[in-house]
Amino acid sequence: MIQNEHQYKVTKGEIDKLQQVIDKLREQPNLPPSQLAAMQNSFQTQIDRMQMEIQEYEDLKVGKVEITMGTIEDLPKVLIQKRISLGMTQKELAAKLGIKEQMVQRYEASGYESIGLGRLMEVWNALSVSIPMMTVS
Incomplete structure (x- = not known):
């Protein structure tokens, strides 16, 4: 799961690299077709x-x-x-909690x-998470 903008950008870059590898493979005349x-x-x-993870992240960001x-x-x-859907960065959550961004990471x-x-x-409250109450038996 992509958790922040840095991971989002890195994942997009990795897709580009993998696509380049696929393109270069097609140029290899000595590879058997099955391989x-x-x-x-x-x-x-x-x-x-990775594209599914990117889509999930983008969908979360726009609700x-x-x-x-x-x-x-x-x-x-x-x-x-919830943090992503609020448009809140890890740094912003850390600030709300009074801790360093690295701790949230x-x-x-x-x-x-x-x-x-x-x-x-504290995290739960900072994100204003709410879920329906369940009966515990």
């Missing part, structure tokens, strides 16, 4: 995956994605998606694994 096809398919699969949480395991992704990169409950609640 060429397998290599092209492999690179194309990577490109397709086209409904953010849902099915289980508690979805919480890290929900927090990241670490939280998001690790899926919020290293965060304490108190800080998690």
Whole structure:
């Protein structure tokens, strides 16, 4: 999942590089057709995956994605998606929390694994996350 503008730009650049590799493969006269096809398919699969991530990031930024949480395991992704959908950068979230941007980057990169409950609640509130209440039995 693309989490910030830097990753977005890097991913777009990687797609361009992979496309260039595919183009150069087509110029290799000594490659057997089956090997060429397998290599092209492999690179194309990577490109397709990255394009899906780019599309998700762009859709989040313009509010086209409904953010849902099915289980508690979805919480890290929900927090990241909510931040992006608010148009908030990691730096802006860090400022709201009174911490350094690198800490937010670490939280998001690790899926919020290293965060304490108190800080998690601060992130939740800073992002104004709301989900329907569920009955616990």
